[in-house]
Amino acid sequence: MTNKFLPWLVAAALGVAATAAQADTLADVKAKGFLQCGANTGLLGFGSPDDKGEWKGFDVDFCRAIAVAIFNDPTKVKFTPLTAKERFTALQSGEVDVLVRNTTWTLSRDSQMGLIFAGVNYYDGQGFMVRKSLGISSALELSGASVCVQTGTTTELNLADYFRANGMQFNPVVFEKSDEVVQAYDAGRCDAFTTDASGLYAERLKLTNPADHMVLPEIISKEPLGPVVRQGDDKWLTIVKWTHYVMLNAEEAGVTSANVEQMKTSDNPDIKRMLGTEGTFGEPMGLTNDWGANVIAKVGNYGEVFDRNVGPETPLGISRGLNALWTKGGLQYGPPVR
Amino acid sequence: MAVQNELGTDTSSGRVSPFYDPRIRGIVFQAALVIFVVVLVYIGASNAIENLQSQNIASGFGFLGNTAGFAISQTLIPYSVTSTYGDAFVVGLLNTLLVAAIGIVLATILGFIIGIARLSSNWLVAKVATAYVEIVRNLPLLLQLLFWYFAVVKSLPSPRESYGPLAGIYLNIRGLFMPKPVFGPGSWLFDAAIVVAIVAIVVIWRWASQRQAATGQQFPTLWTSLALFFGLPLFALVVTGFPVTFEMPELKGFNFTGGMRMEPEFVALLLGLVIYTASFIAEIVRAGIQAVSHGQTEAAGALGFRRGLTLRLVVIPQAMRVIIPPLTNQYLNLTKNSSLAVAIGYPDLVSVFAGTVLNQTGQAVEVIFITMLVYLTISLLTSAFMNWFNLRMALVER
Numbered sequence A: 001m002t003n004k005f006l007p008w009l010v011a012a013a014l015g016v017a018a019t020a021a022q023a024d025t026l027a028d029v030k031a032k033g034f035l036q037c038g039a040n041t042g043l044l045g046f047g048s049p050d051d052k053g054e055w056k057g058f059d060v061d062f063c064r065a066i067a068v069a070i071f072n073d074p075t076k077v078k079f080t081p082l083t084a085k086e087r088f089t090a091l092q093s094g095e096v097d098v099l100v101r102n103t104t105w106t107l108s109r110d111s112q113m114g115l116i117f118a119g120v121n122y123y124d125g126q127g128f129m130v131r132k133s134l135g136i137s138s139a140l141e142l143s144g145a146s147v148c149v150q151t152g153t154t155t156e157l158n159l160a161d162y163f164r165a166n167g168m169q170f171n172p173v174v175f176e177k178s179d180e181v182v183q184a185y186d187a188g189r190c191d192a193f194t195t196d197a198s199g200l201y202a203e204r205l206k207l208t209n210p211a212d213h214m215v216l217p218e219i220i221s222k223e224p225l226g227p228v229v230r231q232g233d234d235k236w237l238t239i240v241k242w243t244h245y246v247m248l249n250a251e252e253a254g255v256t257s258a259n260v261e262q263m264k265t266s267d268n269p270d271i272k273r274m275l276g277t278e279g280t281f282g283e284p285m286g287l288t289n290d291w292g293a294n295v296i297a298k299v300g301n302y303g304e305v306f307d308r309n310v311g312p313e314t315p316l317g318i319s320r321g322l323n324a325l326w327t328k329g330g331l332q333y334g335p336p337v338r
Numbered sequence B: 001m002a003v004q005n006e007l008g009t010d011t012s013s014g015r016v017s018p019f020y021d022p023r024i025r026g027i028v029f030q031a032a033l034v035i036f037v038v039v040l041v042y043i044g045a046s047n048a049i050e051n052l053q054s055q056n057i058a059s060g061f062g063f064l065g066n067t068a069g070f071a072i073s074q075t076l077i078p079y080s081v082t083s084t085y086g087d088a089f090v091v092g093l094l095n096t097l098l099v100a101a102i103g104i105v106l107a108t109i110l111g112f113i114i115g116i117a118r119l120s121s122n123w124l125v126a127k128v129a130t131a132y133v134e135i136v137r138n139l140p141l142l143l144q145l146l147f148w149y150f151a152v153v154k155s156l157p158s159p160r161e162s163y164g165p166l167a168g169i170y171l172n173i174r175g176l177f178m179p180k181p182v183f184g185p186g187s188w189l190f191d192a193a194i195v196v197a198i199v200a201i202v203v204i205w206r207w208a209s210q211r212q213a214a215t216g217q218q219f220p221t222l223w224t225s226l227a228l229f230f231g232l233p234l235f236a237l238v239v240t241g242f243p244v245t246f247e248m249p250e251l252k253g254f255n256f257t258g259g260m261r262m263e264p265e266f267v268a269l270l271l272g273l274v275i276y277t278a279s280f281i282a283e284i285v286r287a288g289i290q291a292v293s294h295g296q297t298e299a300a301g302a303l304g305f306r307r308g309l310t311l312r313l314v315v316i317p318q319a320m321r322v323i324i325p326p327l328t329n330q331y332l333n334l335t336k337n338s339s340l341a342v343a344i345g346y347p348d349l350v351s352v353f354a355g356t357v358l359n360q361t362g363q364a365v366e367v368i369f370i371t372m373l374v375y376l377t378i379s380l381l382t383s384a385f386m387n388w389f390n391l392r393m394a395l396v397e398r
């Protein structure tokens, strides 16, 4: 046994990938033949396997879009279900190539963990759900409440901040798995259940009697949720980032999965560049030039993905709100393809 | 070389060359192993640090002094949102120790009762005990914990409909609420009385057993101990004019405030661990008792001992030698199993430190290292204590 082998052995034991410096995730993914995506363990509308075991959801579709950008095939992606607590370690250690799991962009996650956020695919904020029978109408009336919350989330910290800032007492009941949080709340262990508003919409569907519960009006934090990658691989970061932007730009330009073929013949230079009929914007990224067109054709533009998974027509029934395009009063804004 | 010269010549004198001396060889190999392990650990650690740095992941133990910023439901030391990660670590550690210590005591009691019941000549008692062991031992602990948790939680009423069996005591889905004694000035005498009582009890036990060994005379140690334990502190209270007040739990808004509280998560975890571990302890106790030759029981019978006395004075003391070593394993298991707490929301070390703290700081390597070290230390201390106890039990036999 030479000591060339030893560090690897120990590094493996410690779960630390040994060669971060020369990381080329794109090449690794291409060599593997599929994208490994960190997903929710099960959050309806965002990332959960359906009754056929097929992964569905807003974040899941984002992973599929990346897979299409690389392979032109939305099935070339595998999902690793991760709890809030496991997710960063899984990404750091290289178990997943990208983490798309309603993860809030914060300074410490960007600076201390060797990770970097590739944008915001969903602008959110933290809210509270309570039983209607509790008879309260504001989160400020929650002093003394027991609150169910999932461990390893920004939720846990915001909750403490909010009660402290308002001089209120509370008793946290903390679980690792979201299912346990919801079950405990449903069983009456807690007066309130708190998480991102999007999560509240989704988890409410799992309650025995969704109609007995209501979401309080206060949104107590900013939760910009987005995909995350490892630091030190700018090429990969660019691909993830622009997958989101190209879907935004497509929505803005009116390009949808239905009309993308006709749009390829459009005279609009913006659309031509986006769909790869003009210029060579894909190659420098390590992709084909028509990658954008493929993403729109196989997954859809941002609005389509939103409406299909979480929009007003779905059981979640979320309106676009902050996630409307900037042209419609929202915050979603894709930089130009040029 | 010297070694080779001595090879053939030294056999007659009974001395072998150091090269073949098993003692020296042993030392050399052990030293080599120690060096190997140290080098391995060093390379591993420095490599890990280097990798963490090159990946821009914060490293080192400085984070322990940073503000934690999250709340914990059950804290044995003063802890607030503004406390540090280091404080959170202590809170989690104490919660683990609390549930493990109480769990070990209760599991031992329950395990002994069931183990003895399995050998009962009463058919029903023996079969019930057997059924208990077979069912509980063969179901995964995690399932049992979830079962108890949701059984406890679902069967309790909301705070407004609390059971209030006695004044000041309330039971509801938020926990068991009890009056909290608040000690005023002068209560040091009360504390002192408890200490004095405990010391006195130990002294009396020793004296009584020595006297019985020497003269055969018995002394009512149990009653004396109880009288001392409750009498002395009470006397201290009377003398100082009852410097104690009780803080009563009160229903305010959603919940009771004030008083002492036992969380349902704690109760469920304790229940699950005790019931599960007791089934293993019961088997150990049964095996230990059966390992004592039946002749001993018959001899005791011939001397006119009643069954209970035979068990207490003849069988169990001898069975203990067989029971203690595997019992130690169960104690270690219980302590380690308490880390399943996170599934039912009890804030133990794994939940608070290897859960929330790990996630908020992202320092997985350090946090897991500390956590492993803690469990290792607890386990080693437990086995050291049990080994000492085992030695004592072995010496007591005559």
Ligand SMILES: N[C@@H](CCC(=O)N[C@@H](CS)C(=O)NCC(=O)O)C(=O)O
Pocket: A039, A040, A041, A042, A043, A082, A083, A084, A101, A102, A103, A104, A105, A150, A152, A153, A154, A155, A177, A178, A195, A196, A199, A203, A223, A225
């Ligand atoms: N955005 C927050 C919280 C995200 C989060 O984990 N939310 C829970 C709330 S329900 C969730 O999605 N759980 C589903 C799961 O664990 O799969 C963060 O990044 O810390």
